Amino acid sequence: MEQDIKLLKGNEAVAEAAIRCGCDGYFGYPITPQSEIMETLMQLEPWKTTGMVVLQAESEVAAINMVYGGAGCGKRVMTSSSSPGMSLKQEGLSYMAGADLPGLVVSVMRGGPGLGTIQSSQADYFQTVKGGGHGDYKMITLAPASVQEMADFTVLGFELAFKYNIVSVVLADGIIGQMMEKVQLPPYQKRLTNDEIREKYPWATLGKPANRKPNVITSLELDSALMEQRNLNLQKKYKEIEKNEVRYEEIACEDAEYLLVAFGSSARICQKTVELAREKGIKLGLFRPITLFPFPTNEIYAYTNTVKAILTVELNAGQMVEDVRLAVNGTIPVEHYGRMGGIVPTAEEILEVTEKLIAK
Amino acid sequence: MTTKDIIKPENLVYAKPSVMNNNTMHYCPGCSHGVIHKLIAEVIGEMGIQDKAIGVAPVGCAVFAYNYLDIDWHEAAHGRAPAVATGIKRLLPDNYVFTYQGDGDLAAIGTAETIHACNRGENIAIFFVNNGIYGMTGGQMAPTTLLGMKTSTCPSGRQEDLNGFPLPITTLVAQLEGTRYVTRQSVHTANAVKKAKKAIRKALENSAEGKGTSFVEFVSTCNAGWKMSPAEANTWMEKNMIPVYPIGDLKDK
Amino acid sequence: MKQEIIIAGFGGQGVLSMGKILAYSSLLEGKEVSWFPSYGPEQRGGTANVTVIVSDNRISSPILNTFDVAIILNQQSLNKFESKVKPGGILIYDGYGISKEPTRTDIFIYRINAMDTSIAMNAAKSFNMIILGGLLKVLPFVNIESIMQGLKNSLPERHHHMLPTNEAAIRKGMEIIEKI
Ligand SMILES: Cc1ncc(C[n+]2csc(CCOP(=O)(O)OP(=O)(O)O)c2C)c(N)n1
Ligand code: SF4
Ligand SMILES: [Mg+2]
Numbered sequence: 001m002e003q004d005i006k007l008l009k010g011n012e013a014v015a016e017a018a019i020r021c022g023c024d025g026y027f028g029y030p031i032t033p034q035s036e037i038m039e040t041l042m043q044l045e046p047w048k049t050t051g052m053v054v055l056q057a058e059s060e061v062a063a064i065n066m067v068y069g070g071a072g073c074g075k076r077v078m079t080s081s082s083s084p085g086m087s088l089k090q091e092g093l094s095y096m097a098g099a100d101l102p103g104l105v106v107s108v109m110r111g112g113p114g115l116g117t118i119q120s121s122q123a124d125y126f127q128t129v130k131g132g133g134h135g136d137y138k139m140i141t142l143a144p145a146s147v148q149e150m151a152d153f154t155v156l157g158f159e160l161a162f163k164y165n166i167v168s169v170v171l172a173d174g175i176i177g178q179m180m181e182k183v184q185l186p187p188y189q190k191r192l193t194n195d196e197i198r199e200k201y202p203w204a205t206l207g208k209p210a211n212r213k214p215n216v217i218t219s220l221e222l223d224s225a226l227m228e229q230r231n232l233n234l235q236k237k238y239k240e241i242e243k244n245e246v247r248y249e250e251i252a253c254e255d256a257e258y259l260l261v262a263f264g265s266s267a268r269i270c271q272k273t274v275e276l277a278r279e280k281g282i283k284l285g286l287f288r289p290i291t292l293f294p295f296p297t298n299e300i301y302a303y304t305n306t307v308k309a310i311l312t313v314e315l316n317a318g319q320m321v322e323d324v325r326l327a328v329n330g331t332i333p334v335e336h337y338g339r340m341g342g343i344v345p346t347a348e349e350i351l352e353v354t355e356k357l358i359a360k
Numbered sequence: 361m362t363t364k365d366i367i368k369p370e371n372l373v374y375a376k377p378s379v380m381n382n383n384t385m386h387y388c389p390g391c392s393h394g395v396i397h398k399l400i401a402e403v404i405g406e407m408g409i410q411d412k413a414i415g416v417a418p419v420g421c422a423v424f425a426y427n428y429l430d431i432d433w434h435e436a437a438h439g440r441a442p443a444v445a446t447g448i449k450r451l452l453p454d455n456y457v458f459t460y461q462g463d464g465d466l467a468a469i470g471t472a473e474t475i476h477a478c479n480r481g482e483n484i485a486i487f488f489v490n491n492g493i494y495g496m497t498g499g500q501m502a503p504t505t506l507l508g509m510k511t512s513t514c515p516s517g518r519q520e521d522l523n524g525f526p527l528p529i530t531t532l533v534a535q536l537e538g539t540r541y542v543t544r545q546s547v548h549t550a551n552a553v554k555k556a557k558k559a560i561r562k563a564l565e566n567s568a569e570g571k572g573t574s575f576v577e578f579v580s581t582c583n584a585g586w587k588m589s590p591a592e593a594n595t596w597m598e599k600n601m602i603p604v605y606p607i608g609d610l611k612d613k
Numbered sequence: 614m615k616q617e618i619i620i621a622g623f624g625g626q627g628v629l630s631m632g633k634i635l636a637y638s639s640l641l642e643g644k645e646v647s648w649f650p651s652y653g654p655e656q657r658g659g660t661a662n663v664t665v666i667v668s669d670n671r672i673s674s675p676i677l678n679t680f681d682v683a684i685i686l687n688q689q690s691l692n693k694f695e696s697k698v699k700p701g702g703i704l705i706y707d708g709y710g711i712s713k714e715p716t717r718t719d720i721f722i723y724r725i726n727a728m729d730t731s732i733a734m735n736a737a738k739s740f741n742m743i744i745l746g747g748l749l750k751v752l753p754f755v756n757i758e759s760i761m762q763g764l765k766n767s768l769p770e771r772h773h774h775m776l777p778t779n780e781a782a783i784r785k786g787m788e789i790i791e792k793i
Contacts, residue, residue: 033652178649178650179647180647181672181675182640268674269673271674272673272677274673347674347677
C-alpha cells in the first residue's frame, strides 16, 4: 500500500490508474495540456505487464474510432484529449452513443474557441454535457477537482460506462491535469479474458460461435419506428442514470446563507474563498457538482429554502449556470462569475464579487 | 574601409528580405523554420508577388508564421491546411497560394487532406518541414520519426512493431498524377540553402501556371526536441535523416 | 502548519524540480501537498514558476494570490512577486543579476548568492539545491533527512552517486544565506 501513495500530476495519475483498473487499450494524439497521459503510458510500457495496448494515433478522429472498434469488442478502452482534439472526437462519440458502447474519455480543457490557448478553461461544459455531436445523446460526465479524483474517476468512469453501456467523460482542465498532489493509486484489477467478456457482454464482437446470431455494432436504423424506439431506450437509460448516479460535495453548507456553486479547478479556488469568507464571518458555503451529467438538480433545489442567493464560478462565460438556474427555477437569484482565455480568478476576487452580491 | 563606408547603401551585399518584418521570431535559436521562412520571403520579394501571395499556416511550431511574412495568411486547424488552400486557390485562381506545414500536421492528422489535394492536382505549393518530431507540443513521435529515434512517446526509441515505419510521404505524393514537381531539400549548409531557394521559386512559379501541385520537403532539424545543440543537430541530421529522406528531385514534369 | 510558497525564476534553473523535491519530501513526512507549475511554451527560455503548498490539512486552492514564502531567482520574478508576500512573510532571493533590490520593510528578506557559489563550486547543477538549503535554514519545516530520502526515491539508481554532492550543496546553502 505504502508504495501506492505517490506525488503525481493529474495527467500521470490517469495513466497509472488506467493500467491498474484493467484497461485494455489507450489510443490518443498529443495535445497540450494532456500529453503526459500518453507520455506516461509509453514510459510505463503496460503492454509488457498487464498487456494493455497503447497506441499513438494519427489524429483524434482516428483515436476515437480506434476506441469505437475496441469498445465494440467489449474491451475497456479509452482516449484522452484537449479542446481542439475533443471537437474532432464528437462524431465518434455520437456513433458510440448510437451503438450503446462503453468507453472512457479524459478531456483536459484549455481555452477556446479555435486554437485558443493552452492555459486552463472550463469552456467545454456545453460540449460535454449537452452532447457536442449530433443526435439526442448524453455522456456521464465526472468533474475531478484533485489529482486523487483524476485517478479515482478513471476507475469509476470505466465502471459506470460498463454498467450503463455509455461513454464516461472525465472532464478536467489544465490546472487539474498539470498540478501535482498526493494520490493513493487504486489496487490492481485483472483485465478480463475474452471468455469473461463473452460471458459478461453478450453483445461484444469477439467472433461468432455457431450457436449465436452475429453481433453487429451499429447506430443505423432506417425504420423510423425502430429508430424512435432506440431513442426511447436511450432516454430511459439516461433517466436511470439521473436517478442513481448523481454525485456532489458540500463544503460549509449546513448554515450557509449564500452558496457558491463550482466544479473542478474553480471549486478548489472557491473552497479558499469560503475559508476567507468564514474568517470574515460571512456564512458562505460551496456546493460542488461532481457529476455534471447527471446534474445534481434536486440537491441544489433543496437549498432554495435556506440560502438567499447563489453565485456560480466557472472558467467560462457562463455555462453550468444555466443548469443551476433551471434547478432553482426562479426561486432565488443566481449569478455567474467567470474568467476566460486562460485567466484564473483569485479567491480574493471571488470573495469581492460575493460581497457585492450580498450587498444587493 | 571605415564603418561609415561599410554602411553606405552601395556597399550593401546582404539584407533582410523586404517581405519579412521586424517581429522577433519565437523559434528556438538554430531551428530550420527560421531559415525556410527567410527563403520564402526572399522568393516572394524577388518574384514581386507580395500582393498576390496567400499563405496557409499550420498548427505546429510554425503556427505563428503569419507574424513574420508581410503577406495575407490563413491559420488553418491542425492538418487541414491543404483543404483551406484548396478553397482559397479555387476561388482566387490568379493568386499564389501555398501551405507551410510540419510533419505531424501534414503526414499524420492531415494525411487525407495532403493526399487528396495532391491527387486533385491543386495548383498550390506545399512547403513541408520534416523535423521528425512534434516540436510544438514538446517532442512527441511524428510519422517521420526515424526507427530507434527517442521521443517522449517512444522513450526507448521508435520500434517498427509498435509504431510502424517512418512515413515517406514525399515519395508517396510523387506517385500521384496530380503532382507536378516533388522535391526534397535541406537548409543546413550554404549550398543546400541555395538549392532550396531555387526549389521554392519553382514551386511558386508552377502554382501560377496551373499544371498541378508542387511539393517541397525540407529535411530539417529540431534541436530543442532532439535535445541537441544546433550544430549537433545538423550533424545528426546529415548522418541519420538524409539517408532515409535523400535530397533531390523526385518528380519534375 | 501550512506553508504557501512560490518559487520563480528562469526556465532551466531547476525551479520546477526544486518545488517537486520540497513537495515530495513533505509528502514523505505525511503532509498534504500541492505543486502547480506555470506550463507551456513560456518555459522555453522564459520565466517559470511553481506554487508549492504544504499543510497538515486538506489544501483548498492550489493557485494563490499571496504567499508565506517567495523564492525569487531573477529580476522579473522579483518585480512580479515581491508585493505578493504576506506581511510578516519571507522573501529569499538570489543576488545574481538583481539590479533593483527588494524594498519591503514588513517582511523578512534574505539574500543567497547561490549562482555565484555554484559557479565557484564548479557545480552549476547544484544551484537549486543551494537555494533549497537556504530555505531550510530559514524555515526548517521539513527535515533534511526527508529531503535526502525524497531525492533518493526520485532519482534513478544510476544518479545516486550525485546524492552526496546534493547534500553538500544544501548544507552550503544553509551556510551562505544571509538576512538583509
Ligand atoms: C486537433 C488538434 N490536435 C492536437 C493539437 C496539438 N498539436 C499542436 S502542434 C502539434 C504537432 C506539431 O508537429 P509538427 O506538425 O511536426 O510541427 P513542428 O512543431 O514539429 O514544426 C500538435 C499535436 C492541436 N493543436 N489540434
Ligand atoms: S521546438 Fe524544434 S521545431 Fe520548434 S522552434 Fe524549437 S527547434 Fe524549431
Ligand atoms: Mg515536426
